[in-house]
Amino acid sequence: MSERRVRPRLRPSAEERADAGAAETARPGTIYPGDCVEVMRTWPDASFDACITDPPYNMSRRKGLKWAFSSHVTMDEQWDRFSNDDYFEFTRRWLLEVCRVVRANGNILVFGSFHNIYVIGFVLEHVLGRRVLQQITWFKPNAQPNITGRLPTESTEYIIWACNNTPEHAGKWTFDYARSKEIGGGKQLRNLWQIPCTPRSERRLGSHPSQKPVQLLERIVRLWTKPEDVILDCFLGTGTTAAAATQLGRRWVGIERDAGYIEIARKRLGAGA
Ligand SMILES: C[S@@+](CC[C@H](N)C(=O)[O-])C[C@H]1O[C@@H](n2cnc3c(N)ncnc32)[C@H](O)[C@@H]1O
Structure with missing residues (x-):
């Protein structure tokens, strides 16, 4: 068996450095169409208080699997399909x-499943040298059954939380501890959260195969940002982060490559959902 080597690039490339000094300011309340790396490169350093985002998981199969007992089909999306090396490089970029665009000590929260969460954590901690503070496990009590019948039902996803600074300098991150205790019923909130999958009512204006429940995003926005903060979601999908941010009096900026999902996000945000 041939040995595969991952050789992380620890510094920005010449092309990446040449982009430093970009000066187009991101406008809150805007969905920017296009590739997120290209769009972010047009913005100045430290434009955002936090980034809360849900990137492609690299879990799509060449052909989605389905079964007779449910309408569920496994992910089969072109935007979610990479070779392992390409996924690593995409994540690093x-x-x-x-x-760069989140301010020093701003929160970075990234969704993932077992397919990609190790890559996200490795890149944040070892390639980019950020302080990874914790991981939330989202348990979905109504997760879809396992179609193959050869594995336990996949019923968790994860959210990695990093502070945008080196382990030595990270500090003063935003976390509303008092509110987290209220959510925990007067006890310290645990990092295992039971929240059902996205309800149908949130898909009424159009749906997405990996749309997140508003309840989950509201909890994250409430605890990890402050009113008036500007939150970036660089993989906006149908706009769940933006919907939660609006509900809670935070500002947001989104980037999404797919025109169909942008359309759904605009309808949702226009309808206040
Ligand atoms: C996991 S989904 C996000 C779903 C979102 N959290 C929601 O609740 O609707 C990831 C999204 O990233 C978009 N995407 C993939 N690659 C992208 C890129 N390079 N730049 C911008 N958007 C991208 C996909 O079209 C997809 O909608």
Whole structure:
């Protein structure tokens, strides 16, 4: 068996450095169409208080699997399909830009499943040298059954939380501890959260195969940002982060490559959902 080597690039490339000094300011309340790395490169350093985002998981199969007992089909999306090396490089490039456009000590929260969460954590911690503070496990009590019948039902996703600074200098990050205790019923909130999958009512204006529930994003926005903060979601999808931010009096900026999902996000945000 041939040995595969991952050789992380620890510094920005010449092309990436040449983009430093970009000066187009991101406008809150805007969905920017296009590739997130290209869009972020047009913005100045430290434009955002936080980034909360849900990137492609690299879990799509060449052909989605389905079964007779449910309408569920496994992910089969072109935007979610990479070779392992390409996924690593994609992750390094977009997280490098996120770390540049989020202010020092701003929160970075990234969704993932077992397919990609190790890559996200490795890039944040070892390639970009950020302080990874914790991981939330989202348990979905109504997760879809396992179609193959050869594995336990996949019923968790994860959210990695990093502070945008080196381990030595990270500090003064935003986390509303008092509010987290209220959510925990007077006890310290645990990092295992039971929240059901996205309800149908949130898909009424159009749906996305990996749309997140508003309840989950509201909890994250409430605890990890402050009113008036500007939050970036560079993989906006149908706009769940923006919907939660609006509900809670935060400002947001989104980037999404797919025109169909932008359309759904605009409808949702226009309808206040
Ligand atoms: C996991 S989904 C986000 C779903 C979102 N959290 C929601 O609740 O609707 C990831 C999104 O990233 C978009 N995307 C993939 N690659 C992208 C890129 N390079 N730049 C911008 N958007 C991209 C996909 O079209 C997809 O909608």
